[in-house]
Amino acid sequence: MKLDDLDREILALLSIDVRMSNAQLARAVGAGERTVPNRVKKLISNGVVSTRGLINSEHFGYQVIADIFCEVETVKIVEIAKEIAEFAEVSYVAISFGNQDISVQVITKSTDELFDFVKGKISQIRGVIKTNTVIVPVVIKDFNEWLPPELETLREQFYEEYADVNMAKEPG
Numbered sequence: 001m002k003l004d005d006l007d008r009e010i011l012a013l014l015s016i017d018v019r020m021s022n023a024q025l026a027r028a029v030g031a032g033e034r035t036v037p038n039r040v041k042k043l044i045s046n047g048v049v050s051t052r053g054l055i056n057s058e059h060f061g062y063q064v065i066a067d068i069f070c071e072v073e074t075v076k077i078v079e080i081a082k083e084i085a086e087f088a089e090v091s092y093v094a095i096s097f098g099n100q101d102i103s104v105q106v107i108t109k110s111t112d113e114l115f116d117f118v119k120g121k122i123s124q125i126r127g128v129i130k131t132n133t134v135i136v137p138v139v140i141k142d143f144n145e146w147l148p149p150e151l152e153t154l155r156e157q158f159y160e161e162y163a164d165v166n167m168a169k170e171p172g
Contacts, residue, residue: 012154069100076127
């Protein structure tokens with residue numbers, strides 16, 4: 001799907017607040033109230049944007065984030081990556097270039113759970129040669145915060161305007 005300026009503006013605004021009404025979006029981008037819901041529907045149906053809610057794992061007691069880098073038998077790389085992706089603890093799996101073949105991110109409740117996961121699950125997969133586990137104590141920017149640079153610029157512009165409007169509505 002080829003995006004135009006209106007699509008980009010809508011996406012930038014939704015990245016600020018996905019709950020913005022169609023009327024608010026239309027006013028912000030200067031489009032008709034019928035145009036905006038049609039565009040949003042098209043963006044969703046074409047996979048450009050998702051309306052999935054993001055869950056904060058810490059609220060469920062999942063405090064430990066770790067990156068696990070796996071060296072595997074090359075002929076089994078895709079098969080092993082898909083098998084790892086099936087584990088509930090896994091939030092991210094990718095095939096990578098470089099010293100490691102598969103990059104995995106897991107989220108567990110404790111370092112004991114992390115140890116059990118690496119020892120009892122990852123290491124038991126046929127074709128895994130070696131793992132390197134790195135605990136991530138602080139996440140500065142998560143994948144769900146990233147935007148393409150052209151949208152980030154628009155987002156910053158809209159954010160100032162949107163924040164000013166919403167601050168004015170807050171009870172003082």
